[in-house]
Amino acid sequence: MDIAKLRSQFPAAEQFLYLDAAHQTPLSLPVRAALDAFYDQALNTAGPKKHWLTHVEEVRARLAGFLGAEPREIAFTKNTSEGLNIAAHGLRWEPGDNVLLLEGDHPNLVYAWLGLRAKGLEVRPVPQDGGPGKKWADADTFAPYIDSRTRAVSLSHVMFHSGQRNDVAGIAKLAKQHGAEVVVDAMQSLGVLDLDVRALGVSALAAGCHKGLLVPQGLGLLFTPNDAERLSPTYTALAGMADTNENLAVGTGQVKLRPDAQRFEIGNFNLPAIHALGAALDLFEEVGVRSVEEHVLDLGDRLIQHLDALGIRLAGPVERERRSHIYVLDLRAPGWPEFLASEKVRVSSVRDGIRVSFGLYNNAEDVDRLAGILRRGLTKLSDQAA
Ligand SMILES: Cc1ncc(COP(=O)(O)O)c(C=O)c1O
Numbered sequence: 001m002d003i004a005k006l007r008s009q010f011p012a013a014e015q016f017l018y019l020d021a022a023h024q025t026p027l028s029l030p031v032r033a034a035l036d037a038f039y040d041q042a043l044n045t046a047g048p049k050k051h052w053l054t055h056v057e058e059v060r061a062r063l064a065g066f067l068g069a070e071p072r073e074i075a076f077t078k079n080t081s082e083g084l085n086i087a088a089h090g091l092r093w094e095p096g097d098n099v100l101l102l103e104g105d106h107p108n109l110v111y112a113w114l115g116l117r118a119k120g121l122e123v124r125p126v127p128q129d130g131g132p133g134k135k136w137a138d139a140d141t142f143a144p145y146i147d148s149r150t151r152a153v154s155l156s157h158v159m160f161h162s163g164q165r166n167d168v169a170g171i172a173k174l175a176k177q178h179g180a181e182v183v184v185d186a187m188q189s190l191g192v193l194d195l196d197v198r199a200l201g202v203s204a205l206a207a208g209c210h211k212g213l214l215v216p217q218g219l220g221l222l223f224t225p226n227d228a229e230r231l232s233p234t235y236t237a238l239a240g241m242a243d244t245n246e247n248l249a250v251g252t253g254q255v256k257l258r259p260d261a262q263r264f265e266i267g268n269f270n271l272p273a274i275h276a277l278g279a280a281l282d283l284f285e286e287v288g289v290r291s292v293e294e295h296v297l298d299l300g301d302r303l304i305q306h307l308d309a310l311g312i313r314l315a316g317p318v319e320r321e322r323r324s325h326i327y328v329l330d331l332r333a334p335g336w337p338e339f340l341a342s343e344k345v346r347v348s349s350v351r352d353g354i355r356v357s358f359g360l361y362n363n364a365e366d367v368d369r370l371a372g373i374l375r376r377g378l379t380k381l382s383d384q385a386a
Contacts, residue, residue, distance in 0.1 A: 007363060009030060010029075018361070019366065031215060034279035038271065060076070062278070072260035073223055079219075083220055084108065086231070092232070102159075104161060139174040150175075152182065153181075153182050160187075163325070164323065191209075207221055237267050299364065301320070
């Protein structure tokens with residue numbers, strides 16, 4: 001299946017101009033079918049739980065393959081916040097240690113660390129203004145702030161409010177030289193960019209699955225490379241134990257945690273969403289995430305050409321290798337959100353303007369239609385202002 005044919009699998013994309021993948025992606029027919037199949041089994045058989053749990057491990061293995069990881073490096077979580085908190089609280093801190101964050105990063109990332117200030121962690125915001133023309137973060141961004149007490153650097157791979165793609169691999173190299181861990185929020189990049197998580201060199205990478213990975217809310221993942229034992233889980237449950245026995249009797253002896261990422265798993269899984277993820281991975285296997293990345297960047301090229309012609313500035317970077325599927329248009333005049341909604345365009349208002357974000361279901365015509373609507377909006381809203 002090529003990417004053009006995929007659009008028909010996302011009915012919402014045909015019903016209005018859906019340009020809000022960074023908020024959430026519309027459900028696709030195959031994912032819906034996987035959910036239906038799961039609920040049919042639950043309805044008719046009261047739940048073949050053993051079979052479902054086998055399927056969890058199959059999906060874990062496929063997800064790991066999709067990310068360039070091993071199954072033992074993947075934990076299923078509830079969402080990005082849970083994964084980030086597991087990593088932040090799991091590192092061994094001394095009071096007076098510090099963590100470097102980018103100013104303006106996603107609240108769920110910032111709060112995961114702010115919660116640790118009570119235990120003596122210093123949270124150091126790093127300005128992400130790289131100077132004229134540089135709208136992304138790399139090792140040079142963090143170098144002036146890192147010191148011998150820096151225990152971690154934590155950042156979003158792709159920033160939700162600008163679409164900038166930060167140089168995680170370069171930042172991880174710098175951090176390693178200083179003995180610091182790198183904890184990444186990949187909520188916006190997973191399923192959009194062709195990621196090889198191990199090659200990034202990070203200590204932990206967390207994401208939810210309801211955007212690029214195309215499943216409904218309530219499922220996330222945490223990647224921790226082979227040495228998961230460096231992180232201690234804050235919570236413990238049967239799922240994370242190495243020595244379980246058939247009769248489920250627990251003594252009061254030592255807690256023996258699994259050596260792999262599953263040590264962070266708590267209780268039952270979000271089984272419907274894991275089934276849905278299996279169907280989403282089928283889609284990616286057909287189309288290839290590399291094609292998704294090229295596709296959204298091509299749509300970005302086209303959008304930038306239109307914006308140039310219309311005189312609309314982009315808040316984030318224009319360089320292809322520094323951007324993603326998110327484009328923030330510097331349209332801050334009051335009235336834009338309402339105007340776009342009245343034209344049946346689904347976008348988000350963010351701090352620097354109107355955020356347009358592409359999914360694998362968007363096409364060049366969507367971009368051209370948006371440009372026409374923006375042109376009309378510029379006339380209408382400037383007439384109103386006059
Ligand atoms: C960068 C980033 N991190 C995290 C989230 C959401 O966090 P969670 O998955 O915990 O709801 C979002 C958006 O919803 C995001 O854009």
